Amino acid sequence: xxxxxxxxxxxxxxxxxxxxxxxxxxxxxxxxxxxxxxxxxxxxxxxxxxxxxxxxxxxxxxxxxxxxxxxxxxxxxxxxxxxxxxxxxxxxxxxxxxxxxxxxxxxxxxxxxxxxxxxxxxxxxxxxxxxxxxxxxxxxxxxxxxxxxxxxxxxxxxxxxxxxxxxxxxxxxxxxxxxxxxxxxxxxxxxxxxxxxxxxxxxxxxxxxxxxxxxxxxxxxxxxxxxxxxxxxxxxxxx
DNA sequence: TCATTAAATTGTT
DNA sequence: AACAATTTAATGA
Numbered sequence: 001x002x003x004x005x006x007x008x009x010x011x012x013x014x015x016x017x018x019x020x021x022x023x024x025x026x027x028x029x030x031x032x033x034x035x036x037x038x039x040x041x042x043x044x045x046x047x048x049x050x051x052x053x054x055x056x057x058x059x060x061x062x063x064x065x066x067x068x069x070x071x072x073x074x075x076x077x078x079x080x081x082x083x084x085x086x087x088x089x090x091x092x093x094x095x096x097x098x099x100x101x102x103x104x105x106x107x108x109x110x111x112x113x114x115x116x117x118x119x120x121x122x123x124x125x126x127x128x129x130x131x132x133x134x135x136x137x138x139x140x141x142x143x144x145x146x147x148x149x150x151x152x153x154x155x156x157x158x159x160x161x162x163x164x165x166x167x168x169x170x171x172x173x174x175x176x177x178x179x180x181x182x183x184x185x186x187x188x189x190x191x192x193x194x195x196x197x198x199x200x201x202x203x204x205x206x207x208x209x210x211x212x213x214x215x216x217x218x219x220x221x222x223x224x225x226x227x228x229x230x231x232x233x234x235x236x237x238x239x
Numbered sequence: 240t241c242a243t244t245a246a247a248t249t250g251t252t
Numbered sequence: 253a254a255c256a257a258t259t260t261a262a263t264g265a
Contacts (some may be wrong), residue, residue: 190248204253206250222259223248 019184021045021068021117022094024182030135050114054107055096063120066094067180068218070116071189073197076108082203087154088113088189088197092172097140102124113193146178163200165237167189167208168217170198172234188224 022028022043028036045068048054054065057076072089086108089095098105100123112118129136150173157169171194175183195205209225212218216226217232227233 193246203251210250
């Protein structure tokens with residue numbers, strides 16, 4: 001039961017965003033009043049159900065997306081059909097700027113792991129801001145820089161043999177304060193969802209989380225994980 | 240608002 | 253993969 005969403009469909013369902021949802025968009029606050037006004041007018045917010053695809057490989061990029069609430073995953077289908085997950089995208093995270101800048105087609109699938117609120121800025125407005133706003137450019141540069149760091153870290157995670165360490169580092173990535181500023185100290189994610197992201201069974205994730213809890217790096221809660229010590233989580237299993 | 244019931248999530252085998 | 257226990261969400265008085 002996998003529903004797909006065309007850009008037109010998303011647009012048709014979009015509603016005008018309300019202040020509480022937009023209050024947490026970091027880059028909006030840095031804009032000049034007239035630029036912010038235009039961005040606000042262009043922003044669309046849609047609710048997507050768990051399992052829905054926001055963008056598909058090959059579709060032309062029409063929006064730059066941001067997660068208001070919920071959890072998404074970025075993945076790709078390999079030649080043999082086994083999808084590989086690149087990363088999860090948590091509240092406050094924005095993505096797709098690489099593709100939007102080049103005016104190309106999406107190179108990955110973005111799927112909602114559960115019901116989520118997603119904001120979209122059109123390519124036109126994105127470029128309009130890129131052409132005149134220095135704060136906006138700063139945000140984008142920082143965004144690209146941080147994400148590069150995260151992808152390099154992800155390569156290391158893949159090579160880690162210890163499942164506990166993989167869960168720890170993947171979790172730490174989702175608590176990245178710059179890429180996902182609105183996660184806070186409590187990340188709403190089920191152990192099943194975390195299993196999808198890390199590529200482990202739910203049982204193994206459960207086991208890993210228990211140990212991370214014992215080490216005081218996190219506290220396992222119903223339907224989520226609370227970070228007690230982000231540094232400890234990042235360095236779990238290293239010596 | 241409260242009690243009951245269904246659904247989701249977790250911990251364990 | 254299956255099970256029971258626990259927590260949350262939904263429902264209706």
